[in-house]
Amino acid sequence: MSYARAHCVTLVGVQGHVVEVEVHLGGGNPGVTLVGLPDAALREARDRIHAAVVNSGERWPSGQITVSLSPASLPKSGSLFDLAIAGAVLAASGEVPMDRLDRTVLLAELGLDGRVRAVRGVLPAVVAAVERGHERFVVARGNAEEARLVPGIEVRAVDALADVCHWLRGGEPLEEPEATPAPGVAFRDDPGVDLADVLGQPVARRAVEIAAAGGHNLMMLGPPGTGKSLLAERLPTVLPRLTPAQALEATAIHSVAGSLTHGAPLITSPPFAAPHHSASRAAIIGGGTGHPTPGWASKAHHGVLFVDEAPQFSRGVLDSLREPLERGEVVLARASATVVLPARFQLVMAANPCPCAKPGSLCACPPGERRRYLSRLSGPLLDRVDLKVELQPVARAELLADRAFAESSAVVAARVEKARARAAARLAHTPWTTNAQIPGARLRREFPVESEALRVLGGAMDRGQISARGVHRALRVSWTLADLADRDRPGEEETAYAFALWSGRTW
Known part of the structure; x- marks a missing residue:
């Protein structure tokens, strides 16, 4: 032969x-x-x-x-x-x-x-x-x-x-593995990480809950030590576990990237990816020479992409996230082929208010320096972030008082699961499962709200405080607030708070 x-x-x-x-x-x-x-x-x-x-x-x-x-x-x-x-x-x-x-x-x-x-x-x-x-x-x-x-x-x-x-040659069959891996193996699910660890930041903790319930992007601004990184790392602990289809998708990406854990190959918890601020555009969205490989955006598929010290990133690198934030995928065009990488993630950004990163009373940065520092985050990117909160230093007395009232991840996750179930039932006839995924046109046409509920958003739009895209994002957040409150549709209270979260006026 x-x-x-x-x-x-x-x-x-x-x-x-x-x-x-x-x-x-x-x-x-x-x-x-x-x-x-x-x-x-x-x-x-x-x-x-x-x-x-x-x-x-x-x-x-x-x-x-x-x-x-x-x-x-x-x-x-x-x-x-x-x-x-x-x-x-x-x-x-x-x-x-x-x-x-x-x-x-x-x-x-x-x-x-x-x-x-x-x-x-x-x-x-x-x-x-x-x-x-x-x-x-x-x-x-x-x-x-x-x-x-x-x-x-x-x-x-x-x-x-x-x-x-x-x-x-017809010899004895090759030995098969002894057992199939347990289908409940978690990925980056540290039992020591809990939302109750963050004390004295009720607005920020509430924002994390809203982000988890609706799949919204989140921006946190505050001096060092106020809990920005702690909150971001605990967002996956209140997100629902991945469905079997989502688990296979996430596992396939990490298989190609070579980041699967030996002995626990199936990813069932939402992945958490936190690239360094020196990461290149190819490292973030994927690519490289020769065969394109998944970047951090794809490694965070069905999970959380945490951009810490966001102004330290290259502006071009951050702006490259705009496409996957809108489409849920990265398209890399090459001479030999066009590669499509899944990248549907929740973006969480954190930033200090100034480059010196000192507490407010010790900061010596002039106002112009602060504006230039935060201007590294482009308007179009921030326009795609639904929730913006500022964290302030917490006094010792407030920390001691909050220990008895800080809710655990399990308690918050139960409310998130209930809110997501309400949203999934409402969106059953659509291809979406969370409020953050609904396109603006379909949101207006299929899920209208009462005219009174739009009063705050209409006034803000007339004053130039919010764009048309921002109105759609605030409305998505208001639906999430209604789901968390077990209401059929958002009212003026929900839309006003959603506008405050979108514009960063919660402090």
Whole structure:
């Protein structure tokens, strides 16, 4: 036999595409020709696979070897093709039969000694192959738990290429993982983190609850030590757990990014991403040279993206978040392909009122310096933030008095869950599940409020204090306030408070 084929998967962003690996053995000078738009890393796989086959005790065929990766027009990248290419080469030379190979997807990297190594992106690769009708997969043992997150498939975990060859020759079935990972494993769910840890900031804590109930973006302004970071880190503790579909989406992104926790592959809690202020645009929204990878915005998909010390970020970096805030995805246009990365997150920004970051009585920054510092946050970006609150230093007496009244995350999460259930019932006939997702036009047409409730917003618009987009965002917040208060629709009280939160007039 001089021809054989195997199956693998290539990733474009977080989308998998099944690739048919075809191998033809011909005469002539020994060598390996790889065709089908492989990248530089994939071209280097030729020598690595050769060494792995020989060191596994198998015979490497002589003559010219042509490896074709189909569809040929789709760019291929990464080392997850190693095992599929090795299997197809051995099948073409007659070393192993084709029976099991033809119905199996192989996803693993090979070491020079024949060991099988785990790779990134196994979960989206398996999902894509299952959609194309494949049901049997061979992966490295380190990827087995992740692959088995997809129900109804057969996953074989291997440690070396020799194990695969033994199985392909009809040997004993490869050992499967002992058990499927528990479907309730949390991600970044620290039991020591609780909203009750933040004392003396009732307005800010209320804003966190509103943000969680309606999926709204939040901006916090205040001097150091007032609890901005503490509040942001505790927002995920009051958000609902991810649905099974959301959990798979979030896990697939972190699989491609290589940030899954060993032994706990399934992400069921809302992710929390907090990039450093020196992060580049590609690090925030994704991209990079060669194969585009998910950025922090995508890693926060179905969770929270926390931008601490926001004025320290490059203005262009922050403004790049405007598209995913509106569309829930990042579109990266490249010469070879257009990559779409999911990025539906809640944005939480925190900032000091001035560059010196000292308490108010000690700050020596002139007013002009303060204005220039905060002007690094563009108007269009702030216009997309629904809630803006200012935090003030808390006196010792206030801290002591608040200890008995600070609510825990569990108490707040119960109210958030109830408010989200009301919103989901109201939006059951729409593609949205939270108030923050409703487009402005549909909000006005399908969810009108009483004219009295619009009095505050209309007056603010006449005075130029709020834009049309701002009115829509304030109305979304007012619906969330009504859901938390168990009311059928917002009244003047809710819209007035929503305007105060949007404009930052809550202090």
